[in-house]
Amino acid sequence: MKKTLVAMMVLASFDVLAKDITGGVYVATNHASENxxxxxxxxxxxxxxxxxxYGTGGKGTGFVELFDLPYDPESGHTFSDGIDPLASAYxxxxxxxxxxVLIANAGDGTVxxxxxxxxxxxxxxxxxxxxxxxxxxxxxxxxxxYVVSMGKKVEDPSEGNIKxxxxxxxxxxxxxxxxxxxxxxxxxxxxxxxxxxxxxVVEITTGVVHSYAVGSDGLLSDEPVxxxxxxxxxxxxxxxxxxxxxxxSGQDDNNILLVTETRFIDSxxxxxxxxxxxxxxxxxxxxxxxxxxxxxxxxxxxSGQLSIISPDVIAxxxxxxxxxxxxxxxxxxxxxxxxTTNPLTSSxxxxxxxxxxxxxxxxxxxxxDNDFNEYYLDMDLSADGNYVNVISGNTGVTxxxxxxxxxxxxxxxxxxxxxxxxxxxxxxxxxxTALAE
Numbered sequence: 001m002k003k004t005l006v007a008m009m010v011l012a013s014f015d016v017l018a019k020d021i022t023g024g025v026y027v028a029t030n031h032a033s034e035n036x037x038x039x040x041x042x043x044x045x046x047x048x049x050x051x052x053x054y055g056t057g058g059k060g061t062g063f064v065e066l067f068d069l070p071y072d073p074e075s076g077h078t079f080s081d082g083i084d085p086l087a088s089a090y091x092x093x094x095x096x097x098x099x100x101v102l103i104a105n106a107g108d109g110t111v112x113x114x115x116x117x118x119x120x121x122x123x124x125x126x127x128x129x130x131x132x133x134x135x136x137x138x139x140x141x142x143x144x145x146y147v148v149s150m151g152k153k154v155e156d157p158s159e160g161n162i163k164x165x166x167x168x169x170x171x172x173x174x175x176x177x178x179x180x181x182x183x184x185x186x187x188x189x190x191x192x193x194x195x196x197x198x199x200x201v202v203e204i205t206t207g208v209v210h211s212y213a214v215g216s217d218g219l220l221s222d223e224p225v226x227x228x229x230x231x232x233x234x235x236x237x238x239x240x241x242x243x244x245x246x247x248x249s250g251q252d253d254n255n256i257l258l259v260t261e262t263r264f265i266d267s268x269x270x271x272x273x274x275x276x277x278x279x280x281x282x283x284x285x286x287x288x289x290x291x292x293x294x295x296x297x298x299x300x301x302x303s304g305q306l307s308i309i310s311p312d313v314i315a316x317x318x319x320x321x322x323x324x325x326x327x328x329x330x331x332x333x334x335x336x337x338x339x340t341t342n343p344l345t346s347s348x349x350x351x352x353x354x355x356x357x358x359x360x361x362x363x364x365x366x367x368x369d370n371d372f373n374e375y376y377l378d379m380d381l382s383a384d385g386n387y388v389n390v391i392s393g394n395t396g397v398t399x400x401x402x403x404x405x406x407x408x409x410x411x412x413x414x415x416x417x418x419x420x421x422x423x424x425x426x427x428x429x430x431x432x433t434a435l436a437e
Contacts, residue, residue, distance in 0.1 A: 021041055021044075021432045022044055024042065024383075024430045025429050026092065026427070027092070027427050029060065030425055033059070034056065036054055038052075039054065039121060040418065041120055047400070048416040052122075061107045062423060083422060084425070085425055089189040090139065090426075092378070095140050100116065101430065102145060104130065104137065105130075125173070129175070130147055130163060131161045132150060132160055133149065134154075135147050139190040141192040141214075143218075144192075145173060146179075146190060146192075148201060149163070160187045163180050184203060187201055188244075189201070194249045197213065198304045205241075207230035207240045209228050209229075209306060210226070227306070230296065238272075238291045240263060240294070242260065244328040249335070255299075257297070257298040258329050260293065261293055263293055265290065272289055273289075275289065282324075283373050290344075292323060293323060296308060296313065297358060309357040323345045324344040325344035326341075326349065327341055328340065329379075330380055333385035334405075336352065344375075346368055346372040346374045348367045348410060366408075367410050375392055376390050376393075377393045377427075378425060380427050387400050389401075389429060396424045397416060398427065
């Protein structure tokens with residue numbers, strides 16, 4: 001009775017404000033005891049209001065980051081601060097019909113489906129086993145859901161695979177038999193093309209981008225139909241560690257794939273000592289620093305073949321003068337602008353996307369935290385397309401930026417506390433109108 005009464009009260013207040021509500025915004029806490037999702041209502045002015053926190057039925061990793069390294073921020077080691085637990089995109093995502101939130105639970109190797117309620121709260125539907133030890137990316141199209149995982153060895157998750165599921169009209173996940181496909185390295189992102197004919201996977205440890213064909217039975221091709229290396233560069237350029245992706249519908253049955261590239265290790269895979277200037281300025285560079293990060297755009301043709309359009313477009317003016325750890329990306333609804341989060345320099349950059357899929361840096365610093373102390377991670381467009389929502393991994397604050405649709409410029413709306421103060425990951429929006437359909 002109490003739950004029903006609360007729901008009725010919330011719905012009544014929603015009726016009053018319904019014209020102002022655009023959707024729900026959800027972030028993952030990654031709690032080790034039980035992973036959970038914090039939900040917010042987003043209004044037409046971009047502001048957020050916290051709805052609640054909902055258990056996923058699975059476990060997060062908490063303070064433990066990649067390679068099973070314990071939380072030790074005093075060491076200054078990049079993988080011991082607990083801030084970026086998955087180093088991937090789409091660890092939290094939505095079903096194709098926008099009625100379910102899907103989440104990877106890296107602490108116990110599971111994936112959960114939660115149903116979005118009329119008041120934008122969440123209700124757990126079911127939990128299924130992932131294909132490997134640490135699931136870290138989710139893609140959906142129609143009744144298909146594919147999940148990438150890293151694993152084999154907890155202390156060295158340098159391998160990975162893909163596993164498929166069917167999701168029914170109630171949000172219930174069922175594994176697809178014989179759907180597991182082994183990868184050649186640890187995955188960082190996975191996405192379906194807009195027509196659902198191909199599944200794109202990027203590997204952070206190898207720098208390879210794969211394209212798999214999706215059959216009528218929902219199974220992927222046994223091997224990728226196309227694989228391509230992240231762009232090589234002249235001597236002196238650091239290795240590309242691709243993490244974030246965003247697909248844009250192109251022309252003549254082609255699609256455009258944007259891939260972010262962190263350039264944090266040299267060509268021999270060694271860390272680079274931080275300069276005295278950057279050590280003093282940036283809290284997230286106590287020991288090591290990389291070169292300016294970048295974005296590469298790819299064409300995907302009608303047969304799933306990948307080719308590079310614009311390689312290694314730097315978020316700065318040179319290898320050593322720019323924003324570091326370009327990791328996540330989202331685009332405007334019309335696909336003309338893309339924004340990246342650059343966590344190690346606490347900034348966001350703006351790229352222009354041309355009709356032919358070529359890209360160019362429009363604004364190196366569209367926004368930057370004054371104290372350089374916000375570790376901007378996952379991002380997603382608001383349901384109405386007027387705002388960019390960003391989660392900060394070291395504070396648990398969700399930041400909202402208003403988009404100038406003519407110029408692509410961003411202006412800060414506000415930041416909203418509510419998720420785990422350290423180790424949050426993933427951010428996804430759900431349109432409010434989808435719930436009434």
